[in-house]
Each structure stands twice: as structure tokens, then as C-alpha cells.
Amino acid sequence: MNASNMQHATFPNVAQSGFGDERANEILDLIAKETGVERALLIPAATLDELGIPSLDLTQAVFEIETHFDVEIPVVAERDGAEFTTIGSLVAHVLTTLDRAAALRAAAVPGAAA
Amino acid sequence: MRDGLREGRCGIAPIASFDPARLTVKVAAEVDDFVPEAHFDRRKLLMLDRVSQFALLAAREALSGIDRGRTAPGRCGVVMGASLGQTTIDQTYHALYAENAARLPPLTIPRTMPNAPASHIAMEFGFQGPCFATASACASSAHAIGLAGQMVASGMLDLVVCGGSDASICLGYLKAWDGLRVLSPDACRPFSRDRTGLVIGEGAGVLVLEAWDAARAREAPVHGEFLGFGMNADAGDLTAPSSEGAAAAMRAAVDDAGISPGLVDYVNAHGTGTRLNDSTETKALHAVFGAHAPALAISSTKSLHGHCLNAAGGIEAVATVLALRDGFVPPTSGYREPDPDCDLDCVPNEARDLNIGIALSNSFAFGGLNAVLAFGRTP
Numbered sequence: 001m002n003a004s005n006m007q008h009a010t011f012p013n014v015a016q017s018g019f020g021d022e023r024a025n026e027i028l029d030l031i032a033k034e035t036g037v038e039r040a041l042l043i044p045a046a047t048l049d050e051l052g053i054p055s056l057d058l059t060q061a062v063f064e065i066e067t068h069f070d071v072e073i074p075v076v077a078e079r080d081g082a083e084f085t086t087i088g089s090l091v092a093h094v095l096t097t098l099d100r101a102a103a104l105r106a107a108a109v110p111g112a113a114a
Numbered sequence: 115m116r117d118g119l120r121e122g123r124c125g126i127a128p129i130a131s132f133d134p135a136r137l138t139v140k141v142a143a144e145v146d147d148f149v150p151e152a153h154f155d156r157r158k159l160l161m162l163d164r165v166s167q168f169a170l171l172a173a174r175e176a177l178s179g180i181d182r183g184r185t186a187p188g189r190c191g192v193v194m195g196a197s198l199g200q201t202t203i204d205q206t207y208h209a210l211y212a213e214n215a216a217r218l219p220p221l222t223i224p225r226t227m228p229n230a231p232a233s234h235i236a237m238e239f240g241f242q243g244p245c246f247a248t249a250s251a252c253a254s255s256a257h258a259i260g261l262a263g264q265m266v267a268s269g270m271l272d273l274v275v276c277g278g279s280d281a282s283i284c285l286g287y288l289k290a291w292d293g294l295r296v297l298s299p300d301a302c303r304p305f306s307r308d309r310t311g312l313v314i315g316e317g318a319g320v321l322v323l324e325a326w327d328a329a330r331a332r333e334a335p336v337h338g339e340f341l342g343f344g345m346n347a348d349a350g351d352l353t354a355p356s357s358e359g360a361a362a363a364m365r366a367a368v369d370d371a372g373i374s375p376g377l378v379d380y381v382n383a384h385g386t387g388t389r390l391n392d393s394t395e396t397k398a399l400h401a402v403f404g405a406h407a408p409a410l411a412i413s414s415t416k417s418l419h420g421h422c423l424n425a426a427g428g429i430e431a432v433a434t435v436l437a438l439r440d441g442f443v444p445p446t447s448g449y450r451e452p453d454p455d456c457d458l459d460c461v462p463n464e465a466r467d468l469n470i471g472i473a474l475s476n477s478f479a480f481g482g483l484n485a486v487l488a489f490g491r492t493p
Contacts, residue, residue, distance in 0.1 A: 075295045
């Protein structure tokens with residue numbers, strides 16, 4: 001068992017963490033790694049404030065997620081407070097972005113869309 | 115500039131000087147219609163990055179009509195915000211890495227050094243007193259003006275050209291800003307609830323500070339009076355602003371000016387248009403001015419000329435002095451919706467006639483560095 005497998009074994013799985021998407025695991029791993037926040041605490045309702053994640057750490061985490069999935073994550077207009085207030089809103093935004101990017105890629109390959 | 119401020123003319127537009135396709139954000143406040151050859155000969159241009167060109171033009175304008183007279187060259191100084199030759203750096207690295215250039219222009223180093231704008235002003239006008247550049251990111255030129263004011267007030271120098279210049283609108287630099295996720299995709303809307311971030315601008319703002327008696331003796335046109343300067347450090351977060359630090363710097367400027375906060379009529383805010391800056395600055399203004407805060411006119415001219423980074427404090431000091439001199443408050447442009455976290459009078463969208471006795475100009479920089487200038491109307 002290598003180090004990264006071990007991490008997965010000790011962290012909650014997708015169902016326990018409240019996210020219904022396997023990719024959420026990868027996203028949460030990256031956030032935990034970049035922010036130093038214990039993975040078990042990264043639940044959808046947790047606010048970045050409560051977790052004590054400074055905005056620069058979050059910016060770095062978003063960059064790592066962009067690099068990992070090779071995708072541009074659009075800036076969210078900061079209507080009420082920060083760009084992302086909760087772990088849930090951040091993960092949901094990344095998943096939406098990934099879905100959109102996958103759809104664009106599929107549309108770009110003839111025949112693949114079906 | 116005065117007419118632009120008065121009319122609330124906004125310089126923010128799609129980037130035209132290069133193809134911004136690879137940027138997430140594709141707007142900026144560029145200096146357009148600028149033809150370097152109209153102002154400098156070819157040989158001189160080899161030495162001048164765009165940032166030094168802007169600095170020299172602003173210094174020429176500031177010094178026009180000023181007869182240095184009997185002032186000794188050694189009693190005249192230059193203090194400018196430190197500003198790299200970003201477009202030269204961008205072009206030379208591109209030539210080296212992308213085009214495998216065998217050699218780079220030999221003047222690349224002196225063109226790009228952060229003191230180049232200051233040095234070129236000293237050279238052109240023959241000022242042999244202290245000449246240097248202050249580095250404090252977006253507060254750089256406010257620090258420059260503050261120090262220059264102190265040098266004149268202490269009697270160290272008779273005349274100082276001070277302010278800042280910035281010309282950083284190029285792919286490499288803006289791509290780096292993209293990563294910070296603070297740039298607005300369309301407009302700069304300081305203090306508006308729907309604000310979406312800052313917009314990068316370029317330009318230069320330069321003041322001439324001179325001892326009061328000497329300026330009066332030779333009947334120089336005096337646009338305003340430098341009253342005081344406050345500076346400090348948050349010693350906290352690298353990029354997030356602190357209302358305590360900002361408030362302490364404003365208090366220090368007011369104290370240095372020897373006035374009570376209730377005498378301030380106008381504050382040219384740092385007002386970047388980011389969620390965090392504008393609410394934090396509002397909180398700091400409440401802390402400093404208390405019951406007087408709602409009576410203040412507060413505007414962010416960044417909504418017009420963009421965030422000019424190392425030149426911001428210089429350009430905004432010029433805006434502040436013009437407002438004092440001509441009795442008007444420049445507007446906060448792009449304002450659409452009140453924000454309970456920014457509940458002060460930000461002079462939305464239209465300039466307002468106002469007899470201003472004393473005004474502050476706020477600059478709060480990355481690195482937690484705060485600089486606040488206090489100016490008064492010419493008595």
C-alpha cells in the first residue's frame with residue numbers, strides 16, 4: 001500500500017463526506033493537501049471561515065485543482081462574501097466546471113457526443 | 115485629467131495593445147493614442163521602457179512653467195514609486211524562451227530597473243539631490259510622496275518631484291494577476307454590492323513639492339498643500355487587508371497634519387473594487403471618523419483609471435489635489451447597488467461640487483503596507 005492509498009483509507013469516502021461524485025474525492029484530497037486542514041473536516045456545510053482557511057491558501061488550492069484536472073475554473077462573482085463560502089459551494093463549482101469542460105471536449109470530437 | 119475626473123470618464127476597455135486571448139480577464143485601463151516617438155528621439159527611446167516614458171511625460175507636465183530659479187541642483191530631489199519595466203521584461207523573456215533569441219537588447223537591464231523612472235527624471239531636469247524609488251507594491255508612490263513631503267518639511271530639500279508610474283499591461287504580468295482571482299471581468303465597481311474585483315490600469319501621477327515660502331516668493335502656482343503622512347504595516351496577512359492597520363495609518367496622517375478628523379471633507383479611497391478591500395476600508399473609515407463618517411465624501415477614482423499599481427498613489431494624489439483645488443469630488447463610477455458593508459457616501463457615478471478644505475488619499479498594499487496622505491486647499 002503506497003502513501004496515497006493509505007490517505008484514502010483513513011479519510012472518509014464520498015458517501016460519508018456527503019458528496020455524490022467520485023471526483024469530489026480527488027478535489028477534497030487536493031484541498032486537504034494545500035490547506036493543511038484534516039480531510040475529515042471537509043464536509044459540504046463547513047465554511048472556509050470555520051475551517052480557518054485563508055484566502056491565499058484557497059487560491060493555491062484552486063490552482064492545484066486546475067492543474068490536476070487541466071481545466072480553467074472560472075472566478076465566481078463575489079456576491080455575498082467570499083468567492084466560495086463553504087466547501088460544498090467550492091466542490092459544486094469545480095464539478096460543474098469539469099462537466100462543462102467534458103461536454104465541450106465531447107462536442108469537439110466528431111461522433112463522441114453520442 | 116481634471117476634465118476626465120469631473121465628467122467621470124472611464125478608461126476601462128477591452129485590452130487592445132496585445133491579444134488577450136490567453137487571459138481569463140480581457141479588460142484593462144490602457145493609455146491609448148500614445149506615440150512614444152512624439153515625445154522622445156529614437157536614441158533616447160532605446161533607454162526608456164514605457165514606464166519611464168510615462169514618468170517623464172508626467173514630470174514634464176508637473177514641472178512645466180516652474181522656474182527652478184536660484185534653487186541649487188543639489189537641493190532638488192526625485193522620489194518615485196519603484197516600478198519595473200514590465201513590458202521590456204515580457205518582450206525579452208519571450209524573445210529568449212519562445213524565439214530562442216541569441217542575444218537581447220544591451221540596454222535591457224537599465225531599462226527594466228525599478229529606479230529607472232526616478233533616474234530619468236533626475237537626468238532630464240538636472241536634479242542632483244537624493245533620488246530613489248520606494249517599493250511597497252500598490253502603496254509605492256504614496257510612500258514616495260509622503261517621504262518627499264517629509265524631506266521638504268524638514269528642510270533637507272527645497273524641491274522634490276514625486277509620485278509614480280506604471281506600465282505593466284502585458285501578457286506575462288496580467289496572466290500572473292489572473293491567478294489571484296481578484297480581477298473583474300468587466301468593470302471596477304467600488305463599494306457597489308455587485309462589485310466583482312479590480313481592473314488593472316497604467317499611467318503616471320507626479321507632484322512637485324516645494325517649501326511653502328520659496329514657492330510663494332517666486333509666485334509659483336500652488337495647487338494645494340501637503341499636510342501630513344501616515345504609514346504603517348499590518349504585520350498580518352500577505353494580501354488580505356486589515357481594518358485596524360488601515361485605520362491606524364489614517365489616524366497617523368491626520369495626527370501628522372495636526373488636524374482633528376472632523377475637518378476632513380473628502381477621502382480618495384483605496385477602493386479597489388474587491389469584496390474584501392471595500393468593506394474593510396469602510397470599517398476603517400468608521401473607526402477613524404466615528405460620527406463624522408457619514409458626512410464624508412468618499413470616492414474611488416480607480417473606477418475610472420483602473421488600479422495603476424505602483425502609480426496608484428501618485429495618480430490618486432493628483433486626483434485629490436485637483437479635487438481640492440477646483441472644488442469637486444470625482445465620482446465612484448460603475449456603482450449600481452448599495453452594500454450594507456459599504457454604507458458611506460461614495461459619490462456614485464456623478465461628480466459633485468464640494469468645497470473641500472482637507473482631503474486624504476488612501477493606499478493599502480499587498481504585504482500589509484499602508485500609506486495615507488493628507489492634503490489641504492491652498493490658503
